[in-house]
Amino acid sequence: METALEKSKYLFSSFLENKNIYNLSQAYWGRLVKAVAREKSLPFQPYLNPYDGAGKKEYDANPIFDAYFPTLQKAVRIIQDTPEEGAPDITAWINYFEIEDDQPETPELVIAIALSQDSAETARELLRKWLLEGLSKENMEKAFEGVVKR
Numbered sequence: 001m002e003t004a005l006e007k008s009k010y011l012f013s014s015f016l017e018n019k020n021i022y023n024l025s026q027a028y029w030g031r032l033v034k035a036v037a038r039e040k041s042l043p044f045q046p047y048l049n050p051y052d053g054a055g056k057k058e059y060d061a062n063p064i065f066d067a068y069f070p071t072l073q074k075a076v077r078i079i080q081d082t083p084e085e086g087a088p089d090i091t092a093w094i095n096y097f098e099i100e101d102d103q104p105e106t107p108e109l110v111i112a113i114a115l116s117q118d119s120a121e122t123a124r125e126l127l128r129k130w131l132l133e134g135l136s137k138e139n140m141e142k143a144f145e146g147v148v149k150r
Contacts, residue, residue, distance in 0.1 A: 010083050011115045015061065022059050025115065029065035029078050032120065036127045037069070044069045047099060048077070068099065068106070069131060075108040076127060083114040090119045092126055092144050094137040107137060122147055 012025035037044055047068035052058055064080040075097075083089065090113045096105040109130045113119050129135045129143050 009116050009118075011117070011120070012080075013083070015064075015080060016059070016082060019059055022061070022064075025080060026064050028115075029080075032124060033065060033067050033076060033078075033127065036124060036131055037067075039128075040132055042069050042071060042131060047075060072131065072134070073104075073106060074130065075106055076130065077108055077110045078123070079110065079112040081112055081114045083116075087114070089114045089116060090122050090147075092140075094140055109140065 012021050012028065015022045015025045033044070044067040046066055048063060048066045050057055061080040063077045065078040066076065068075045077095075081087075090111065092109065092111045095108045095110050097108055099106050109126065111123050111126060113123055126140075126143065126147070130140060135143060
């Protein structure tokens with residue numbers, strides 16, 4: 001069972017129960033991605049619709065943050081998870097999706113994370129490798145080894 005001390009290491013831990021905390025966590029991710037993108041002046045924009053059919057914002061954390069980088073033709077999707085005993089705090093993989101029909105698929109770095117200071121730093125390093133160093137899918141998968149568990 002998780003102790004209060006262990007739970008306190010997680011940031012925004014009640015994000016799924018409290019919309020204000022969810023929004024704070026979402027803003028945290030926006031700042032983190034923006035800080036990495038600023039290192040090379042990379043413009044980005046959201047690419048997923050965070051609203052349901054009735055126009056209400058969805059608070060399911062998949063994604064809690066997304067960004068498409070048109071100059072790189074790459075994307076990032078952050079899925080924030082609640083911490084679970086025995087589960088890794090961070091996993092990552094490369095996915096592909098179509099932004100528009102009849103267009104080449106866009107590679108997407110997906111990071112699923114129980115947010116803590118340590119896991120956020122790992123996420124930042126993965127973002128830097130994907131966006132700034134331009135690692136390919138194969139090289140990103142090598143970067144995942146020993147850093148993240150699937």
